[in-house]
Amino acid sequence: MESLTRPRVATVWLGGCSGCHMSLLDLDERLLDLAERMHLVYSPFMDIKQFPEHVDIALVEGAVANEDNARLLRLVRSRTAVLVAFGDCAVAGNVTALRNPLGDPMPVLARSYGTDTSRIPGVGANAGSVPPLVPKVHMLRSLVAVDYYLPGCPPPADLIFFVLSELVAGRTLNLQSRATLG
């Protein structure tokens, strides 16, 4: 019964390396402490397919690299009260956005799969196999409003713990000089 009054928390994985989620796991036994104070409703760690309604806090890792990322991000935003850009890719594009100076995704795809388009996933005859890449990788704030920024590649576990503790307790987050890109 108590779990219903605890804040509903989600963690989301878009175009990123999942390093931020690994760092989240580095909270180790403190995860148990947090579990007492919040209710995890959606996460790559869980077997839940649909992003639920009425989420209080969502940590979103990764940048928007493909159309599915964009769709999911908009859904998350529409169902979440406090959205946190979780890690440098979500905050600034970071490694995911390294392809942006090259113009569109084709040079990168061609470098990986060769110039024969029939071998490139999501392109031409292979459309539909995987979500198509967006022309330009976006950080979260380019598409939706972001409430807080938690930079780092990945953000250190201590900082994640601090952020979650503050938000779960319903406090306004103030990172000041505690966080850094990179």
Add this chain to the structure above:
Amino acid sequence: MIADDLAAVRERERTAISLSTARIAVCSAAGCISTGGAAVKDALGAAVIAHNLSGSVRVLGTGCLGLCHAGPLMRVTRGDAEPVLFTKTTPAFAERVIAGLPSGVLPLEQRCDLQQPFFTRQHRIVTSDAGIVDSERIEDYLAAGGYTALERTLAELHPEDVVREVSLSGLRGRGGAGYPTGLKWSTVAKAAGHGTFIVCNADEGDPGAFMDRSVLEGDPHRVLEGMAIAAYAVGAEQGYIYVRGEYPLAITRLKTAIRQAERMQLLGHRILDSQFNFRIDLRIGAGAFVCGEETALIASIEGKRGMPRPRPPFPAEAGLWGRPTLINNVETYANIAPIILHGGAHYATLGTERSKGTKVFALAGRIVNTGLVEVPMGMPLGEIIFDIGGGIPDERQFKAAQTGGPSGGCIPAAHLDLPVDYEALAGIGSIMGSGGLIVMDETSCMVDVARYFMEFCRDESCGKCVPCRAGTVQMHGLLTKMTHGTATDRDLALLEQLAELTTRTSLCGLGQTAANPVRSTLRHFHDEYLAHIHDHVCPAGVCAMNGEDPR
């Protein structure tokens, strides 16, 4: 050449003029030349010879006659009769004019009414020689009283007297910022020791401004004379004219004029047999708007990248090669000879309390009489646009007047009664600038105009300081988003914040004023911004509004 010889040249020239039965001036400024003015002048010359009139008819190429849109212009003066101005002339027309001269019959068509406000409401000081003096003949300039001011200065005035006269005139820098000229001169004069420099800033870079070009092309000696007087006043022996490379005609005329003046000992060693030496060299600009900024101009004359440096020290104390340097604009120097001749106090009778004399404006854009006008300071903006400028063509509505180029602002219809002077323009978020006055009607979108100027500043930023180099890029991106219909309120807030940042923190005038077009359009045309952002509509129908995110 000493003063007596000079008087002899004047006398000879005046006699020749009085003996001629007709003087035909063809506008030889760039505007009329591009519509075929040179061919008209050549045809006149040929016809004069063909009709055996060489002894009595004189053909001259003269400074800008003003009505650029109706060129090539031809002004015919016969004895004491009222001059006649012909518009849109051709070589065939020229032949008709000459053919009619012996019988005293001039064509009745293509005449321009000289009693229209365009002419009667102007007050010409800087441009007074247009139509009278041949741009390439020093004798013409002398006959019209040229170099009398220099003669008087050298013969009768101490340097401090000259500075006092200029201070008394209330003349302020015509390059845009309006710094009191007399004060600048006295600072340089005080800083002077050995090796002071004089610079004439002829790097007229504002798009839509061509006053300096017209003065340099039409009356180069007037600028040289002003510089020589200034050099005497501040104790300089070397001057530079930094002229835009895009003005080949002005460069040619200046080279000719300098050579002529040197030959007559009006420049060079022991000018008019006095102890005063002054030499002028040309420096050709290579296309960088930022070189209009004094410290960048200095770097460029020194052969470097035109990158400004923080002031102080001001060029008046440490300029070219670290020496005190007086930098004034073309129009400022062009005002000096009349001030010396008629006295500073007389000059100060014209204009408003804090802006004295006249100002030359280049009228362009959506206005009937595009061209060059000179009016007393303080004339209401509406009078310049509607009475002198003839209003808006094609029965359209006036929307805004843009002054000051990329550093200036857009003035809406509500301020048409504004008296044009330095303070009044600054008060409504624009600046006097160098004199470009571009009129816009409802076919111009003010967001797009702001974007246009921001693109200009972005491309002309030297790249030295961060706020200007990167801030103009971001502001341009935000404005482009607006013209594509993809901007949000958040973008508008960012734009306003960046406008403040670049204004307050940029290193030089370019960055400090780069946001002026944005700020003035935000102030006077806020609705247009909101239409782009909230309704995704461009009221003027100019912007693409295609919803594509600009990259």
Add this chain to the structure above:
Amino acid sequence: MSVTTLTMNGTLVSAAEGATLLAVAREHHIPIPTLCHFEGLSEVGACRLCLVEVEGSNRLQAACMTKAVEGMTVTTNSETLRSYRRQIVELLLAERNHVCAVCVANHTCELQNLAVSMGVHHVRYEPQAPQLSMDASHPRWILDHNRCVLCTRCVRVCDEIEGAHTWDLMGRGRHTLVISDLHEPWGQSESCTSCGKCVRVCPTGALFEKGTSATNKDPHFVTYLKMAREQKLWNR
């Protein structure tokens, strides 16, 4: 040497005659952020981070180039100044491809440290993502334009201390680039003496040593070199 007294952030401080406001502030442990400034090199006043408010002037002044004057009242850390500085750092981060996570200078980068100290956790401006090259032609060092902030420390140290003038800027505005000789590969430069001073003064990871993850920086080495040269320490 005569002494000047002025007020900085409400406190009376003394300064040697002719000292810059920045020097005075540093001497009294008043922090003012800088980027283009480097101890021992000429000042250019380009980064605009050290702007301060001087009473009686409505223009902000660059502390690195403004001399302390008797009786001056200076504010170095108003909310307005802090806001401007944050914006300038954000503009720099958005200008080129500053990807801290994969940078050799991560955690030793002056730009990154400025962002941390100002609490810049994200950038509000559109990343420009320009396509820029790297020059790895030199046997020992690499120039990566993606990380360059155009502070011109390398240009100045090469000109003023080494005397080679290998580096300069080309182009203008947003297209400005640091170049060696006639925009030729660094490794083929005829003027470069391979002294490495440029690498040591670079505030970011734009100039770095091959095979290292971070370059050892010493903020005082130029002053030391100059002192040694002026006092002829080595040939006494």
Add this chain to the structure above:
Amino acid sequence: MATAAALPTKAPADNRLKMLDAAMTRHRHQPDALIEILHTAQELYGYLDLDCLKYVGRCLKVPPSRVYGVATFYNVFTLKPRGEHTCVVCLGTACYVKGTATILSALEREHHLEVGGTTPDGTLSLVSARCLGACGLAPVLVFDQEIAGRVTAETALARTRNWMEQP
């Protein structure tokens, strides 16, 4: 002086190099004459190539990186050869208000060029200018040295097509 070494192939038996040397002598090989000399060099050769920049730098005692920095700072200087014909489109405010942007994009579309570019056959270069000071005649274009006022997209295209057809 390393004249021959610096300009081995680019200076055939013409007197352009002599004229360049004369210009430098006139300025007493002062470093501050760099911009003036670059103007001269470009007038003589049509553009500034690397050998030329190196030579001028050596003669004026200006480091190569500074020469290159100056040559790329100013709009007038070009490091690539221009086409046989040049069409300059004025993008000053008066011309912009009267629609030169439309003319420019028409020219770009027609000749598959971007501003600053030259057609592959070397016939036409398309250049933009920041106000030519002939605002009274806006919109203004320059076709090889000749200024033309009140140009429309049609008249501009007619001129450039003519060049392309009879190179």
